[in-house]
Amino acid sequence: MVTTKDKTRRIVISPVTRVEGHGKVSILLDEENNVQQARLHIVEFRGFERFIQGRPYWEMPVAVQRLCGICPVSHHLCAAKAVDRLVGGEQLTPTAEKMRRLMHYGQIFQSHVLHFFHLCSPDLLFGFDADPKIRNVIGVAAKYPDLAKQGIFMRKYGQEVIRLTAGKKIHGTGAIPGGINKNLSIEERDELLADLDQMIAWSLGAVKIARDYTMDHIEIAKLFGSFESNHLSIVRGDGAMDLYDGGLRAIDRDGKKIFDQVDNQDYLSYIAEEVRDWSYMKFPFIKSIGPENGWYRVGPLARINTCDFIDTPEAESARKEFMAVTQGKPNHMTLAYHWARMIEVLHAIEKIAELLHDPDLQGTDLVVRGDRRDEGVGILEAPRGTLFHHYRINKDDQVTMCNLIVSTTSNNEPMNRAVQRVAQDHLSGKPEISEAMLNHVEVAIRAYDPCLSCATHAMGQMPLSVILVDANGEIIDEKTKQ
Amino acid sequence: MIEWLSHLQLPHEKTIMILRGDILLIGYGNPGRLDDGLGPAFASAAEKLGLKHVAVESCYQLAVEHAEMVSRHDVVVFVDADIGGPEPFHFRRLEPKVDADFSTHRMMPETILGLAHNLFGATTIGYSLGIRGYQFDDFGESISSQARTNLNAAFEFLETALQSTGHEVC
Numbered sequence: 235m236v237t238t239k240d241k242t243r244r245i246v247i248s249p250v251t252r253v254e255g256h257g258k259v260s261i262l263l264d265e266e267n268n269v270q271q272a273r274l275h276i277v278e279f280r281g282f283e284r285f286i287q288g289r290p291y292w293e294m295p296v297a298v299q300r301l302c303g304i305c306p307v308s309h310h311l312c313a314a315k316a317v318d319r320l321v322g323g324e325q326l327t328p329t330a331e332k333m334r335r336l337m338h339y340g341q342i343f344q345s346h347v348l349h350f351f352h353l354c355s356p357d358l359l360f361g362f363d364a365d366p367k368i369r370n371v372i373g374v375a376a377k378y379p380d381l382a383k384q385g386i387f388m389r390k391y392g393q394e395v396i397r398l399t400a401g402k403k404i405h406g407t408g409a410i411p412g413g414i415n416k417n418l419s420i421e422e423r424d425e426l427l428a429d430l431d432q433m434i435a436w437s438l439g440a441v442k443i444a445r446d447y448t449m450d451h452i453e454i455a456k457l458f459g460s461f462e463s464n465h466l467s468i469v470r471g472d473g474a475m476d477l478y479d480g481g482l483r484a485i486d487r488d489g490k491k492i493f494d495q496v497d498n499q500d501y502l503s504y505i506a507e508e509v510r511d512w513s514y515m516k517f518p519f520i521k522s523i524g525p526e527n528g529w530y531r532v533g534p535l536a537r538i539n540t541c542d543f544i545d546t547p548e549a550e551s552a553r554k555e556f557m558a559v560t561q562g563k564p565n566h567m568t569l570a571y572h573w574a575r576m577i578e579v580l581h582a583i584e585k586i587a588e589l590l591h592d593p594d595l596q597g598t599d600l601v602v603r604g605d606r607r608d609e610g611v612g613i614l615e616a617p618r619g620t621l622f623h624h625y626r627i628n629k630d631d632q633v634t635m636c637n638l639i640v641s642t643t644s645n646n647e648p649m650n651r652a653v654q655r656v657a658q659d660h661l662s663g664k665p666e667i668s669e670a671m672l673n674h675v676e677v678a679i680r681a682y683d684p685c686l687s688c689a690t691h692a693m694g695q696m697p698l699s700v701i702l703v704d705a706n707g708e709i710i711d712e713k714t715k716q
Numbered sequence: 717m718i719e720w721l722s723h724l725q726l727p728h729e730k731t732i733m734i735l736r737g738d739i740l741l742i743g744y745g746n747p748g749r750l751d752d753g754l755g756p757a758f759a760s761a762a763e764k765l766g767l768k769h770v771a772v773e774s775c776y777q778l779a780v781e782h783a784e785m786v787s788r789h790d791v792v793v794f795v796d797a798d799i800g801g802p803e804p805f806h807f808r809r810l811e812p813k814v815d816a817d818f819s820t821h822r823m824m825p826e827t828i829l830g831l832a833h834n835l836f837g838a839t840t841i842g843y844s845l846g847i848r849g850y851q852f853d854d855f856g857e858s859i860s861s862q863a864r865t866n867l868n869a870a871f872e873f874l875e876t877a878l879q880s881t882g883h884e885v886c
Contacts, residue, residue, distance in 0.1 A: 372827065
């Protein structure tokens, strides 16, 4: 904590724990300890769009996985979708598309499970203000060993799905331009089928835990870091949740469609990104509304809000119960992300079950090619939200432009709003700032499951500035790191 | 069950190494950050040996689910780049710990071992093999020449120990 000359005080939480990557939150207090400002800062930069320029396009599905050790499969598949366009192979064979979908649902499953059981469960099981010595996965393992083991085995299952479809658990090579490089053998299928029933049962249990927690704390959930917003995701042509492919849909705070079934290749006509001088992360917004009010949320909560239905029975039943809480209107509760995330875990395992029983996975027609293009966009729903990959190439097949909008970037403004709201509600006016109060801020960020290592932008484009502002809005200190 | 007990004179300390039964080697680090790739490079070389009863895992970072994997083996050796330790490497016995702070991007081998013991009832014995590296602050998939020398020394040490137990090269 730093006290400045005019007695405003700045609190820094660095690093934010139990999120992927590193972030920093700064909170500015006035003389009465009221929160003047709270921000989530991103202290890493990615630079990937620059690194990748000059590389041959066919390297992209493998190269972009180096963005992140947490969600490489999502980048792998999204890049592959964009590169499919470059080789004119976007109409995949049934085997290729279903193998990719299986890989993707494995990724959704294991990523969501990691977040719920290992990152956020300590807050839910022990309380936001519990002793930090037990408020971690080690504490969960000690007090709730069966739950901790469940999380480990579920994550392991998702990783096995990835290994058998992508070739490796991390940085696989399964998706190639216009298709896939392997099918699923009968032996591999049977290996995954062996534990399937257990995974479905545990997924149903996970939905119940998240649902019960939310309903038991509904009055808290309605307020905690919550605010009304737009929501964005891709959805299938008939409005169903589809995490791998679909048209873009955005809805406003009341559920009214802002746009629907937008062609992925045309995303720049609808989405723009704003740069702010205090964060490496950009701030995307819906063009027709503008940066002030056009920001939106992505991820599990947004996807449940935007879709018309889920095409797997258990997850659809859970979705209906979820939507009933807000009488069918969009749910804006930040803490409801956890419940929505577990509904997607259930959906993912139901889709995995459906695919494992599909004989197309044993097909041998793996790759298609068509007319070459010099530009391609791929969009999918990664665990944390909508992921955009956009490439342009020259006549020598080298990448000349790369633009990535990762999920955490889309959630940048919402996370900052959540931080501001929680800081005001839980820190303002308190004579002493405790660790538990600060954890409330982190809980709000953690609900979004941000992947900060993915979310920062090109090196050199945006220097990091740390600005200290007093109660009158005067800058009293500023440091800039180039 | 193969049982073996040996006193090995190491560069900086005398360590008793007990290798018995199924052994797991986990080489971890980021191969895209120069010498941080020492762990995966070690794992890659160990895999090529094809030793029976020696399972090899290569990963970017340790995660909580490694506890389950560790619990299925009698001995685990965590192999990592060491940023400031003795040259050419250190080798030491690990004590299981369960009170460590948790972060997904930094989990300690002692914690993994502790979770294997506490959560899965394992009695796995753990060792840390830390290979001294020098360059970590840039991007690149190469290992510096001095770190490569240290890697070779560490590998020769463990290879000799493993093969002394009677494990056969396939």
